[in-house]
Amino acid sequence: MIKLMVFIDGTWLYSNLRHLAKESSQPGFYIDYGILAHALKYELESRDDLPEMDLVRTHLFGSYPVNYDICDEDRARRRKDFFALLREDYHYEVESFPIDYQKRRILHDDRSEEDPFVPKEKCVDIALATAMMYHAAINSYDIAVAVVGDKDYYPLLQKVRMLGKRVAIASIQQSCARMYAERSDEKRLKDYHIIWLNDMVSKIAWKPEETLVECRSPLHEGNPEALTTIRLREGQPFFCDDCRGRFAEQKAEQMAQYTGDDHEETMEEGSEWRNEEYEEADNSVHEGIIENLKPDRGFGFIKREDGASFFFHVTHLANVEWHSLKAGQRAQFTVIKQPMGSKAGSAGEVTVTDEPTG
Ligand SMILES: [Zn+2]
The missing domain is CATH 2.40.50.140 (Nucleic acid-binding proteins)
Known part of the structure; x- marks a missing residue:
């Protein structure tokens, strides 16, 4: 059976959810992370008429705030709970890294307009690259689905393909490096047409139940x-x-x-x-x-x-x-x-x- 692994740049996905929310009719759009990886698998299977695949594992890379204004304690706590939920309920492999807020509020809109502070994220992209390369090298998968948008990942995707692995990219139209979407694929990054999460909004939306x-x-x-x-x-x-x-x-x-x-x-x-x-x-x-x-x-x-x-x-x-x-x-x-x-x-x-x- 073809083995599939999903690698999600959680920070990027999280900060671009608003684009997907706009296409959803549902107020307060969230992704159902229990469904996301499976929906990507079905998408690949159906569009390229591939045999059923084995979804081996889903990796998510993200960050959490430390040293923030104490007013944001609940917000910070919710982030940690979210990662715990991914691990415990959906068996995601989550790697998360601290972002130092230097005692400031977490949301940009809650900080003063004059404050030039920009939170610095560390390690997330390198951690994703390391994991995808490592699992390619030890043959844990045949196809990697990269849920990414930043162009920084392109050398990684090239090298993974050089190891004989296939690469699918899933992204968001409003926040995707052009080279990932181009059909000509001059940089030789992918083995399938790009998957737009925009087209999958109704499938991956979290459906709230009371x-x-x-x-x-x-x-x-x-x-x-x-x-x-x-x-x-x-x-x-x-x-x-x-x-x-x-x-x-x-x-x-x-x-x-x-x-x-x-x-x-x-x-x-x-x-x-x-x-x-x-x-x-x-x-x-x-x-x-x-x-x-x-x-x-x-x-x-x-x-x-x-x-x-x-x-x-x-x-x-x-x-x-x-x-x-x-x-x-x-x-x-x-x-x-x-x-x-x-x-x-x-x-x-x-x-x-x-x-x-x-
Ligand atoms: Zn009460």
Whole structure:
């Protein structure tokens, strides 16, 4: 059977979704990543009358923000959840790399117009090229589908073909290097006519389905059941829109009160050392003991072994429900913000590692 592998430049795809959204009649267009790779396989099989192929694996390369303005915590969290969903539900191979936002807002529109800051993405294209070349060299596939638009990939596509592998390119009309689309294919990059995702919009669109779920917020008022189209990862608690809104306000307030949230001051400092610090901080897991829980206000603290204290909110709990949490439990956590002076730091993704006692 012909073996197929899909390689997706996730950053490029994500930032060009708006072009596909315009062609979709559905408001709030998203790609169904569980379907995407299969839809590409069917597209190739049907258009070139090829025998059925074996979709071996789908690789996606992307980035996630670190060292961002704390207002964007939910946005950053959603990105990480998205990668986790791809891995856990669809068995994608995801390689993701940090982008340092130097304490700024993540979206361009949320930053000041005078701010010349441009987020610098690292490693994504090289990682895609390395993976596609590596899997060609060890014969893991016969056909590579490259879901890309940047012309930087063309030497890669040429070399993969020189190894005797076939290459298909899937792209978006509004964001595609011209040489990928040209029928003359002077650079000898591809073995099939280009696949336009624009033509596949209705096939790859995520079709929202409403499910009845219960809001897990300890602060919820009234009937906790609500209909939602949000896709939840297994074990992930659901919070209704009202509670989310309240969380955001609360968190901002509480963090200003308890943590060293004075990003204005550090904005002007040189960024070199902070770069390294944050990449490290973001990837390492810390351990501590839960203390100072505020049951009706939805937050608490974790004391690390060195005595440093970290604020966390109910939305940061990764594996337990708020009501079952007890002071004295051990937990692992990532650091969103380091403690400053007498102020606490801020923890993200809090995973309780022991059973609740009595
Ligand atoms: Zn709620």
